[in-house]
Amino acid sequence: MPVEVSYCVVNTEQRELLLRCLDAIDAEQATLGVDSEVLVLDNASRDGSASAARRHPAATQVIALERRRGKGENDSELLQRASGRLCLLLNEDSELLPGATERLCAELDARPDAGAAGACLQRPDGRHQPSAWRFPTPRTALVGALFLHRRYTVQSRGEEVREVDWAQSAALLVRRDAAEQIGWFDPAFFVYSDEVDFCKRLRDSGWRTLYVPQAVAIHHEQLSTGAVPERRIVELSRNRDRYMRKHHTRADAWAVRLLTAFTYAVRSVAAIVLPGHDPRRYWRHVTATLRPAQGEGLREAASEHNRGRRL
Numbered sequence: 001m002p003v004e005v006s007y008c009v010v011n012t013e014q015r016e017l018l019l020r021c022l023d024a025i026d027a028e029q030a031t032l033g034v035d036s037e038v039l040v041l042d043n044a045s046r047d048g049s050a051s052a053a054r055r056h057p058a059a060t061q062v063i064a065l066e067r068r069r070g071k072g073e074n075d076s077e078l079l080q081r082a083s084g085r086l087c088l089l090l091n092e093d094s095e096l097l098p099g100a101t102e103r104l105c106a107e108l109d110a111r112p113d114a115g116a117a118g119a120c121l122q123r124p125d126g127r128h129q130p131s132a133w134r135f136p137t138p139r140t141a142l143v144g145a146l147f148l149h150r151r152y153t154v155q156s157r158g159e160e161v162r163e164v165d166w167a168q169s170a171a172l173l174v175r176r177d178a179a180e181q182i183g184w185f186d187p188a189f190f191v192y193s194d195e196v197d198f199c200k201r202l203r204d205s206g207w208r209t210l211y212v213p214q215a216v217a218i219h220h221e222q223l224s225t226g227a228v229p230e231r232r233i234v235e236l237s238r239n240r241d242r243y244m245r246k247h248h249t250r251a252d253a254w255a256v257r258l259l260t261a262f263t264y265a266v267r268s269v270a271a272i273v274l275p276g277h278d279p280r281r282y283w284r285h286v287t288a289t290l291r292p293a294q295g296e297g298l299r300e301a302a303s304e305h306n307r308g309r310r311l
Contacts, residue, residue: 001035002035002085003036003083004034004085004086004105005037005086006082006084007058007087008039008090009025009041009090009091010075010091010092011042011045011053012043012045012092013045013047013049014045014049015045015048017093017220018052018053019052019053021090021091022038022053027096027098028098029058031102032101034105037082037083037084038058038059039063039082041065041078042063042065043068044064044065049092050064063081068306069302070187070191070302071190071194072186072194072198073185075194076185076187079176079179079185080180080184085175086173086175087176088101088172088174089169089172089174090171091169091170091219093219093220094170095218097217100216103215104173107215108175111208113206114208114210115209116167116172116175116198116199116202116207118164118167118168119167119170119171120156120212120214121218122216122218123218123219123221130156131167131168132156132168132211133155133165134155134165135199135200135203135247136243136244137248138252140152141263142259145266158213160213163210163211164211166199166200166209167211168195169194171215171219182205182207189239190302191235191239192235193243229281230295232298233288234292234294234297235298236285238288238297240256241257244256260285264283264285267282268282268286
């Protein structure tokens, strides 16, 4: 029988989380009712992730890169290698809960005009994590500056399946022919805003994106350590600006920079007195947002990693 669903997992140096992700996929496959495959792309890890994935009973194919690459480029390779009509993109830190795959597939099949469907993400403690939003525009940046984003920008709300602008690729089911039609993910987005751009190009080509609250995945969100995760902040700001310049005018891009920097500046001041908040982190967002072309991000970190492997 032909493969219907391809699980597409990108892993970067998170062996234990990858194994949890594969365990959850294995449990999903046992109840799915259609043929499926599991593709794992290991992003030049040094912790034995690729070997561990090859030994896991769920893994159909493991692609072990010698050089670290960006998320958009890696997701594109998995989509192109996949045999399935539907491809479930997963981060290694995403753990599907029972029935998530079946529900995502059912909702995507019920909407022939839908090119992607995002799961409801939960934090490990069970709290809901926003996972679908409106596209970035000066208007959404203004809403953020007024601190009304939870009401007007976040779209992952409610208990009904709904159409959204974009959904996070930590657990995103994609119709493969729709992805092929728009030319896969844009590799210019090393990480962050890659799925925003992807869903925007889906929308521009007539496809829709869904949010499916009944399909749930735990998102462990492995963030870098340290008081100020410098390179993640730089990469986030850089690609936010890249998205704006790609899809909007230069004036719009500047408006989003200024409004977003203002929002982080207010948070930085508030963090001085609020427990559990780091004003330095928010202020670094301010400076990175205003000067997105400066600083070293995750792309540069990957280049350093690759140079080290050649030594």
